[in-house]
Amino acid sequence: MKTTSILLSASVLLGLSCQPEPQVSTVEPDQQRSNANARVSGNVPSHDPSTIARSGSNYFVFNTGDYLPIGTSTNLVNWGGAGNVFRTIPSWINSAVPGFGTQFWAPDAAYFNGRWNVYYSCSTFGSSTSAIGLVTAPTIPTSGAQWTDRGQVVRSSSNSDVNAIDPSILVDGSSVYMAYGSFFAGIGVYRIDPSTGKPTGGRTIVAGGGGADWEAPCLIKEGSYYYLFVNRGYCCRQANSTYYIVVGRSSSPFGPFVDKNGRSLTSGGGSFVLGTQGRYIGPGQLSRIAGTQNGSVHYYDGNDNGNPKLETVRFTWSGGWPTVAYY
Template identity: 45%
Template sequence: MFHSMRDIARKTLRVGIFSLIGCSSIASALNLGGITNSHDPSTLVKDDDTYFHFTTGNGVWFSRSTDMVNWGNPGTVFGSGWPSWINDAVPGFDGHFWAPDIIQMGDHYYLYYSVSTFGSSRSAIGVARTESLKNPNWQDLGPVVQSYGGNNEINAIDAALFRDHDGRVYMSYGSWFGGLGVAEINPSTGKLASSVQHIFGGGHQSIEAPYITRNGDYYYLFFTRGNCCQGVNSTYQVQVARSSSVFGPYTGERNLMPNVSGNRKGPGHVGIIKQDGCNYTTTHYYDLNDNGAAKLDIQRMDFVNGWPTMTSNFNSIHSCGGYSEGLYQLQSRHSGKAMEIEGAVTDNGTSVVQYDFNDWLHQKWYLVDHGTGTYSLINAWSQKSLDVWEQSSADGANIAQWEYWGGPGQKWRLNHVSGNIVEIESNLSNKLLDVYGFSTENGGNIVQWQGAGGHNQQWLMLRQ
């Protein structure tokens, strides 16, 4: 959100958060209903059967839904207080948090939030975490990155989190002043794992609210140009550029969402949830039919000729023929045991075996959608990829972990069997993950084998 318009946004959101409770549903792609107010919405995140939507507001405000359509049951992360470190980092902070974003890393959800004051680049992005969103116990971890009021600094607001095909997590952020930056995040601490690199904008251009996603071989950087926070007079519009590296350069800038479309004015602040093979995109907009009130919008994004396109031409959340990104336990239908990294070792080449589930991270896997019909499976403990040993195409070839390098032996197709049961097929060999010798023992080896339809080649995907 443009820093010099925050006062207007504060006044609008403080009234809107309470006045919209119990309002009738709005005209949008999904006819969203309930409490639909939103400004700078986070990426939607799901805990069990409930979606969470965080947004600009006092105490880090959020709402909940079980269908992504009807929103309610609001709350805040910090209530009326805030972490004490903010008082020194941003003198004059009044409890109104900007532009949160959230991501699941390991056994926690990490919430990133912005603190600043009107007209200043003295700002900070902080992070808090909880193991559960439905029954939260928030622990604030302090600042992630700060800016100190410099005229050309990357302003430390508008964080957005993204998991790459190799499981690494990156945070982009920035607003006007020095443009946009990106840095890698340590999934164990939620803090920076690399230095910040400038990727776009600067020189006080009207560029802010970045979000990065990947589809196939390209990274896509979404951002807004123009001024927000002026209701029906907002000049916001969403742009996109692309690169072959997460660190840029991002080129080919084009307009993705114009300033006006129907009753929607000034769309901004992209977030993307990859669900059932679909890309659902969240933004806010100012409703021309409701005196410019800021509201949540959800559209579907597709990729055509290497570039994203947006559509409101759908009226329900449905499957696009794929699987949702997230953290999973993979349980053998044959033995009931979990797929794990043997001995929780982090070395390249360590075998993948089955074992009684004990809720440890080496038994959990990130499913990352490549947008091409294939997925990577990244172990949550070692951050290494499920891999066909030595790129073999033979029956009985061992399945191990290896540093991700993007080869076909690290890309997998998921073949639906029934319910949440799938076959996991190598993109290299067209063979299936298999419990060797129909073993039911702890430590039974996982190999690849020609498909035979047996339960030892079928896996329950259990969302964690």
């Protein structure tokens, strides 16, 4: 359920490893920053950013926007534009999502099967007629001509289904999983076939449901637990946005996910993780950089008319539960 069009202009295959391309953060945690001081700088509007990917010596982030814009950085602090994934809209989208236009939503990126896999969302505001697609490349290029579109991954067409937007990809050794969903029937999880990048087996609903405000999942693993972070509240209202992030954990990527009090995320549970702090209004679309305790969110900048921006965060752990904080 996104309104970003009004906010942004601008494997295992026969034994091949699913482990990520080396992604070692060069940024060490510094002291907790004042809410008045944004860490990320640069002229790169960011809404629903992907997991930050490291390819070669550069970091990349994929954002909601026309033709799927790419941002790049060498240090996770200073960011600039790096072109777009697409030059034209893949033909399958117009039949799957009538009225789609040119603005892709809420992508995610993960390295497996010897390539970068970027999942993207296609929808129109308030509609359950949606689809998630996949585009791949051996390294992250900044020219759309070097990407290969793999077509539809999953599709939805009714309010009783999991809305096919907001993918979150977890590479767990030789296994790959996708969490996704927004409002409507809640958050679903599929196992992904590493050789194709597409679902195999059935879907499990792990959070939300009944049209409640659950969206933008982030599925990660830490130790022996899987953690599902999910946004509650509403995005896309600039300084009036009410997004906040909750979490549950499970011994399985298919749940059941429960919060610190043992309440299931399918029954309204969820332990609070991050919400509005000073200029950082309505943080959302949490992700963690593979192999690190660094991550990112978007927020609506209270010091800049509520414009959506990227900011980095760090994960810390105590008693099997996470804390997420700005640098």
